[in-house]
Amino acid sequence: MNADMNLDTLVRDLVAGFEGEKAVAVSRRGFLKVGAGAAGGLVLALSAGLPSDAQAQAGPGGPPPIPFVPGAYVRIATDGKITLISKNPEIGQGIKTAFGVILAEELDAKWSDVTIVQADVNPAVYGTQFAGGSMSIPMAWDSLRNAGAGARAMLVAAAAKQWGVPESELTTSDSTVIHAASGKKASYGSLATAAAALPPPDVKSLKLKARKDYKLIGKRFTGADNDKLVQGKPLFALDVQIPGMKYAILEKCPSIGGKAKSFNVDEIKKLPGVLDAFIVEGTTPSKNVMQTAVLPGVAIIGKNTWAVFSARQKLKVEWDHSTASKDSWTDYVKQAKALSTKVQGDAVVKATGDVDKALAGGKTVEAFYQFAFVSHAQLEPQNTVAWYKGDSIELWAPTQLPNQAIVGGVVGLAADKVKLNQMRVGGGFGRRLLNDFVCEAAYLSKAINGPVKLVWTREDDMRHDSYRVGGFMAYKAGLDAQGKLAAFNAHMIGFKDTASGGTSTASGISANEFPVTYVNDYRASQSLMPLSMPVGPWRAPGSNTMAWVQQSFLGEVAAAAKKDHVEFLLELFGRKAGKGQDGADQMPGMPRQAGLNPDRAIGVIKMAAEKAGWGKPLPKGHALGLAFYFSHQGHVAEIAEVSVDKDKKVTVHKMTVAADVGPVVNLSGAENQCQGCVVDAIGTMGLEITMENGAAQQTNFDKYPLPRMPVSPEVNVHFVQSDFSPTGLGEPAFPPAVPAICNAIYAATGHRIRTLPITKEGFKIA
Amino acid sequence: MLKLNVNGQDREIDGVADDTPLLWVLRDELKLVGTKFGCGIAQCGACTVHLNGQPIRSCQMPASAVAGQKITTVEGLAKGEQLTALQQAWIEHDVAQCGYCQAGQLMSATALLAKNPNPTEAQINEFMAGNICRCGTYVRIKKAIKAAAAAGKGKA
Numbered sequence A: 001m002n003a004d005m006n007l008d009t010l011v012r013d014l015v016a017g018f019e020g021e022k023a024v025a026v027s028r029r030g031f032l033k034v035g036a037g038a039a040g041g042l043v044l045a046l047s048a049g050l051p052s053d054a055q056a057q058a059g060p061g062g063p064p065p066i067p068f069v070p071g072a073y074v075r076i077a078t079d080g081k082i083t084l085i086s087k088n089p090e091i092g093q094g095i096k097t098a099f100g101v102i103l104a105e106e107l108d109a110k111w112s113d114v115t116i117v118q119a120d121v122n123p124a125v126y127g128t129q130f131a132g133g134s135m136s137i138p139m140a141w142d143s144l145r146n147a148g149a150g151a152r153a154m155l156v157a158a159a160a161k162q163w164g165v166p167e168s169e170l171t172t173s174d175s176t177v178i179h180a181a182s183g184k185k186a187s188y189g190s191l192a193t194a195a196a197a198l199p200p201p202d203v204k205s206l207k208l209k210a211r212k213d214y215k216l217i218g219k220r221f222t223g224a225d226n227d228k229l230v231q232g233k234p235l236f237a238l239d240v241q242i243p244g245m246k247y248a249i250l251e252k253c254p255s256i257g258g259k260a261k262s263f264n265v266d267e268i269k270k271l272p273g274v275l276d277a278f279i280v281e282g283t284t285p286s287k288n289v290m291q292t293a294v295l296p297g298v299a300i301i302g303k304n305t306w307a308v309f310s311a312r313q314k315l316k317v318e319w320d321h322s323t324a325s326k327d328s329w330t331d332y333v334k335q336a337k338a339l340s341t342k343v344q345g346d347a348v349v350k351a352t353g354d355v356d357k358a359l360a361g362g363k364t365v366e367a368f369y370q371f372a373f374v375s376h377a378q379l380e381p382q383n384t385v386a387w388y389k390g391d392s393i394e395l396w397a398p399t400q401l402p403n404q405a406i407v408g409g410v411v412g413l414a415a416d417k418v419k420l421n422q423m424r425v426g427g428g429f430g431r432r433l434l435n436d437f438v439c440e441a442a443y444l445s446k447a448i449n450g451p452v453k454l455v456w457t458r459e460d461d462m463r464h465d466s467y468r469v470g471g472f473m474a475y476k477a478g479l480d481a482q483g484k485l486a487a488f489n490a491h492m493i494g495f496k497d498t499a500s501g502g503t504s505t506a507s508g509i510s511a512n513e514f515p516v517t518y519v520n521d522y523r524a525s526q527s528l529m530p531l532s533m534p535v536g537p538w539r540a541p542g543s544n545t546m547a548w549v550q551q552s553f554l555g556e557v558a559a560a561a562k563k564d565h566v567e568f569l570l571e572l573f574g575r576k577a578g579k580g581q582d583g584a585d586q587m588p589g590m591p592r593q594a595g596l597n598p599d600r601a602i603g604v605i606k607m608a609a610e611k612a613g614w615g616k617p618l619p620k621g622h623a624l625g626l627a628f629y630f631s632h633q634g635h636v637a638e639i640a641e642v643s644v645d646k647d648k649k650v651t652v653h654k655m656t657v658a659a660d661v662g663p664v665v666n667l668s669g670a671e672n673q674c675q676g677c678v679v680d681a682i683g684t685m686g687l688e689i690t691m692e693n694g695a696a697q698q699t700n701f702d703k704y705p706l707p708r709m710p711v712s713p714e715v716n717v718h719f720v721q722s723d724f725s726p727t728g729l730g731e732p733a734f735p736p737a738v739p740a741i742c743n744a745i746y747a748a749t750g751h752r753i754r755t756l757p758i759t760k761e762g763f764k765i766a
Numbered sequence B: 001m002l003k004l005n006v007n008g009q010d011r012e013i014d015g016v017a018d019d020t021p022l023l024w025v026l027r028d029e030l031k032l033v034g035t036k037f038g039c040g041i042a043q044c045g046a047c048t049v050h051l052n053g054q055p056i057r058s059c060q061m062p063a064s065a066v067a068g069q070k071i072t073t074v075e076g077l078a079k080g081e082q083l084t085a086l087q088q089a090w091i092e093h094d095v096a097q098c099g100y101c102q103a104g105q106l107m108s109a110t111a112l113l114a115k116n117p118n119p120t121e122a123q124i125n126e127f128m129a130g131n132i133c134r135c136g137t138y139v140r141i142k143k144a145i146k147a148a149a150a151a152g153k154g155k156a
């Protein structure tokens, strides 16, 4: 349940990426500043300027404290217009809206006064600005609430001074300060100038609202950009056009790591609209997975997108395959099957008690699971507009991890010479934590010494993804005389990076993986096969596959024990009820991660069972399946209702999601994420990327059929509104969905799916 | 010289190759970037526009083949500030996640309701199956279409 450790690499790289950009220590020289506003009025400019609890917890080596900067989060104009600033990339997770809601809540702003804008990329002001690991909400929760409450305190103080009454007699509501005794009222806009002249409040004096007093948090808000989106307004990097801009493609070797030797340069250069074509040597790959290098290949520069796309169809490249990957999925499957016969893998990750002895007597259950590589396939293909100007560079990029240092490194410029415009991201899913396409655009812009838009085709995207790693799991479990889980042995067969020898991103098993500490005799071990295909974080990295093998297998064990699945899981978690949360894998430099809490697990399992009608009569041919998983600090149980026809076509009719993620910020956005996770899970069950000779075999949606509307079920989402610190929802609702469906397929048919995609077992999502 | 009629306006475009798909003429030449590129092989629907009111995949349609015919893009749906019932429903039901597919979804949905103002669930599923939403917002797209259909009831 703690496969979040797989984000370790990401985070280490992230912190490394910001080395040298460390902001100066917190300056207390002021909290507010007055300046000319866009509307000509005065701006109450306010910054958090305060390290949040989360940052304080991170301790040494953590992200640098955020210094005071005027107007970083809240700006109030004299006309009453309130501008709130969202610091992290918007990738479809709804963070822009959620950040606005948190700020507006503590500010006590009227929602219709609020406009939310995307912050500049500026780590000196905002610290790390990234969208990953569902961490935007937990990392910003304290600092945004303080920023909102601090601005409110200033406005209250200004009104108190103006009216000569104590601050304690004042209340706020709907962007207005109110003195009930005298009936006096003043709008925030009218107080902005006076407030801006006051000294800043001490963060310790700020009183944050209790959950019961929330007016905005927990309600439904439509996305901040929805009005623009439905009118097709330019929001994405692909939409950026600047004068004199040229267009580029970069063809790379289909087998990962191959180099371009030569190509039909004369023919290509003569094609209509083509301005240039040349071999790209690339840059030295960094060991750091997130600081991606420019891979070698052939670039074509042209006067519009079609000129370079159509020229590419005529491109004939001679590749040097000597350095290319030879990876073959077929071979891996064979190797893994051979390895799976061992009860213990090459390395023991965690062992308690004596699992071999415990498994020697009594009833045991054994199973071998296999899951494929998959692609991110975010709908907006990779692209970036870059404009190299000699001593500086400006970029417009759809990145989840904007980082000037990485980009600057490619073109020999210091981080402060890189202006990076964060664009709305047309889907992330973890892929755009890698900045390879941003680096490529920078490189090409320097090569042609002018502005250029690099556009990847879908084929580029699927051939040069950082795939979700595939893998294998051999399980053996022992039951005691009462049919309770007594011993658990997990042998994970995964991958290690050929070059570094380190565990591949999101592969392997964590020492904290469930059900460790819930059974006495436990062992988790792993055997890793060398892999040179690029793999990286993919929505709930590690968890999205670990949940499937583990929760499917626990379903098998429950069935073998002849126990009701809900009762079986409740008994298992009940063993540690009231004992508080477990240890979790901690990420260096990041806020402390909360661990699995058995009481919260029990809470959502019960909620899902009740809401889904577990144990109640169902329509003929329908069956239910349950799964629970803890990831990204979110506790989520899901129950799938499916039917399977005689041709093994699976219809998911309904999915019930019960989640405890602490207080929900935007109910609409939160539900949307859960619905999306369920659809993503249903689709991904039927998808695979296979590779032969180091090349992906599926390169567009014809061979990689993403889920479409007809397979989308009814999704009912329920939240436990708890006072635990909130977490993000981009990921935690994905992991339990696939095992819930597979457990339901078993309930409907008696067939246990042990291979993904399910097409390998003759099943199909209808 | 290529002559197109886009969103009710006659446009003339110079110097594009004859085989240039409508998608890239709209985006690169006419700066109508609401129409999106997702796959280039008529699989995803991100590039959906209307040709004489019918939804087509503009990534597969040479611009020269539709010269003089009526093309509508997402930018041409609203009448000035007045959003269509579908656009309003999209906002009200908070349909979008990343939003990248939504222009194409709206163009397909608009064509659906023009043809069939009160579609059944099955008809919505069938008509919309050509549009991929990688973020999985189908639940809401369906809801928004039903809401807009209901709002349009009784109208011509």
Ligand code: FES
Residues within 6 Å of the ligand: B036, B037, B038, B039, B040, B041, B042, B043, B044, B045, B046, B047, B048, B057, B058, B059, B060
């Ligand atoms: S880009 Fe035209 S259908 Fe995908």
Ligand code: FES
Residues within 6 Å of the ligand: A092, A379, A426, A427, B096, B097, B098, B099, B100, B101, B102, B132, B133, B134, B135, B136, B137
């Ligand atoms: S909203 Fe992201 S692809 Fe549809």
